[in-house]
């Protein structure tokens with residue numbers, strides 16, 4: 001663990017945020033830096049991941065076709081947008097979007113959580129549609145997965161990892177896509193180093 005100097009907390013604006021980073025080895029991929037930030041004043045916490053290999057504005061696409069595919073490692077940074085077109089689900093980075101290391105099943109769980117939260121205030125037609133979608137997602141997780149996981153990361157800190165390289169399709173984001181993609185406020189502030197990709 002290597003602690004840095006105190007910096008500004010995005011929640012309370014005091015110079016009381018401490019960040020520490022730990023290296024983490026992901027099989028078939030390489031080293032990932034897990035960064036954990038905590039504010040000594042208000043207790044705000046923010047986790048993120050930084051990869052040391054890609055560093056390009058990328059779109060990653062994995063066809064999930066079997067229960068085994070659900071175990072693929074996913075490194076999702078705070079700047080990444082996650083979507084599953086078959087479920088018409090997209091999670092864009094919010095203001096303080098966090099990064100994590102999980103697997104496809106874990107990401108699906110997060111999409112389910114987001115949908116469940118949305119449905120807590122939905123009514124009528126929307127509620128019915130949402131419930132049907134949720135059922136479809138659970139079936140995909142429990143028995144017969146058939147969907148596409150898409151991750152767009154303008155800073156290239158995300159990855160989908162499989163021992164079978166053919167499972168993952170990778171391409172660079174276009175300038176137009178970069179202009180329209182959301183980064184998340186905190187992520188943008190902490191990632192000034194890659195601002196050149198937008199110029």
Ligand SMILES: [Zn+2]
Pocket residue numbers: 009010011012013014016039040041042043044
């Ligand atoms: Zn704070």
